[in-house]
Amino acid sequence: MTDMGGKGLVVDLHVILRSGSRVLMGIRKNTGFCDGMYHLPAGHLEDGETISAGAAREAKEELGIDIQPADLDLVHVMQHRTGRLALFFDARRWSGEVTNAEPDKCELLAWFPDDQLSENSVPYARIALELIRNGKNTGFFGWD
Numbered sequence: 001m002t003d004m005g006g007k008g009l010v011v012d013l014h015v016i017l018r019s020g021s022r023v024l025m026g027i028r029k030n031t032g033f034c035d036g037m038y039h040l041p042a043g044h045l046e047d048g049e050t051i052s053a054g055a056a057r058e059a060k061e062e063l064g065i066d067i068q069p070a071d072l073d074l075v076h077v078m079q080h081r082t083g084r085l086a087l088f089f090d091a092r093r094w095s096g097e098v099t100n101a102e103p104d105k106c107e108l109l110a111w112f113p114d115d116q117l118s119e120n121s122v123p124y125a126r127i128a129l130e131l132i133r134n135g136k137n138t139g140f141f142g143w144d
Contacts, residue, residue, distance in 0.1 A: 008083075009083060009084075009085060010044060010083065010084045010085070011044065011045035011051065011054075011084075011085050011086075011087065012042055012043070012044060012045075012084055012085070012086040012087065013042060013043055013044065013045055013051060013054045013055040013058055013087055013089070014040045014041070014042040014055075014086060014087065014088045014089065014125065014128070015040060015041045015042070015055050015058060015059045015063075015067070015072070015089055015091055016040060016075070016088060016089060016090045016091065016129075016132075017041070017059075017063070017091050017094070017098065018090070018091075018114070019111055021113055021114055021115070022111040022112060022113055022114065023040070023111065023112055023113075023114045023117070023129065024040075024041070024063075024098065024109060024110075024111055025038040025039060025040055025109070025110060025111075025112055025117070025118070025121065025125075026038065026039065026041065026062075026100065026106040026107070026108065026109045026110070027039075027106065027107035027108055027110075028105065028106065028107070028122075029104075029105060029106065029107045030104055030105055031105055034122045036107075036120070037120050037121060037122050038110070038112075038117070038118045038120055038121040038122065038125075039121065039122040039125055040088075040122075040125050040129075041058060041059060041062045041063055042058065042125075043057075043058040043061070043062070050069065051074070051087055052069035052070070052072045052074075052089065053069050055067070055069075055072050055087070055089045056068065056069050056072060059091065059094065060101075061101060061102065062101055062102050062105075062106065063098050063099065063100075063101055063109075064096060064097070064098070064099040064101035065094045065095065065096040065097070065098055066094060066095045066096050067091050067093075067094045067095075068093075071091060071092045071093050071094070072089040072090070072091055072092070073089060073090045073092060074087060074088070074089055075088055075089065075090045075132050075137060076088035076128050076131060076132050076136070076137055076138070076139065077137065077138050077139075078124060078127075078128050078131075078138070078139040078140065078141055079138075079139075079140050079141070079143075080124065080140075080141045080142055081140075081141065081142030081143050082142060086124065086128065086141075088128055088129075088132065114129060114133060115133065117129065123141075124141040124142075127139060127141060
C-alpha cells in the first residue's frame with residue numbers, strides 16, 4: 001500500500017458486468033458497510049497483485065466467474081475524501097455462469113438498466129456509474 005501523508009491508501013476494485021444496457025448489482029449484508037444497499041461486485045486490492053488481477057479475483061470470489069485481466073478495462077477512477085481510491089472496471093467478457101458465490105455477504109443479485117439504478121444503491125457507486133455513462137473517467141466523492 002502507498003503512504004499518502006501518513007495515511008495508508010485503500011484501493012477499492014469494482015467490476016461492472018453488463019448485459020445490454022443493464023448492470024449487475026447485489027444487496028450487501030453482514031459486511032459493516034452499506035448493508036441492505038445495492039452495490040457493484042467489489043473488494044480491495046491485495047498486496048502483490050495488479051489492479052486488473054485483483055478485480056478478476058473479486059469477480060471469481062463474489063460471482064463464481066472467470067475474467068481474464070486483459071478483458072477488464074479501467075473506465076473510472078474515483079477519489080474519496082476518506083483516503084480511498086475506487087477503481088471501476090468494465091468486463092468485456094467472462095466465462096462461467098454468474099452466481100451469488102458469497103451468500104453470506106450478498107443477499108441477492110439483480111440486473112438494473114444503467115440509467116435506472118435502484119434508489120437504494122451505494123451513493124458513490126451510483127455517482128460513478130452516472131459519470132461513466134457521461135464519458136467521465138474521473139470523479140470525486142465526499143469533497144465540497
